């Protein structure tokens with residue numbers, strides 16, 4: 001959650017990835033799909049976020065950076081090994097967010113491969129084996145140089161560009177709508193949700209912690225509950241990123 005401010009080069013990189021996408025996939029405007037996802041991951045994403053999803057019969061995707069497991073990030077308690085085990089056992093998806101939670105552009109190619117291998121074995125130790133995991137880009141700062149590597153290693157990669165995935169999309173630069181404790185973010189998420197319920201497509205929502213008094217990058221518990229309930233009652237299929245990728249043929 002630290003140093004989210006992108007440099008000029010980071011912004012240019014994000015544009016390059018957007019304007020020169022990899023092989024495109026098509027998502028036909030069909031029934032709405034919503035995926036609730038968590039980055040890093042704070043402990044409350046498991047203790048609160050996962051519970052709320054389970055109570056609605058849904059499951060979420062947890063993009064875990066191994067370096068945070070059993071630790072703290074800026075005072076915040078991060079997910080424990082026990083939490084990772086239990087998420088996997090309950091049918092949630094454990095996905096990758098690099099091991100060391102650094103910007104992609106700070107790695108050499110070899111260094112990134114090693115880091116991703118390390119996260120793979122960390123996540124693999126929780127009993128949840130996957131052929132190709134899904135990935136979320138740390139700080140949403142994509143790197144054109146690393147895109148081929150991500151395409152080879154991962155089924156999908158998610159950024160932080162807000163929007164709904166529909167029509168022609170790059171599965172390795174998926175749009176996602178952020179939930180932050182700020183009212184503007186929460187209201188915008190409500191509007192994105194109504195949009196996908198009306199017009200179809202795949203909406204991916206991401207946040208960090210879920211709490212009565214969340215961090216700057218987190219979501220209030222009651223708003224999270226309301227969003228999940230609205231998604232299910234509004235007729236969306238609430239699915240993990242991996243299940244959605246299967247349903248959409250990615």
Ligand SMILES: [Zn+2]
Pocket residue numbers: 001039040097101138139
């Ligand atoms: Zn992160």
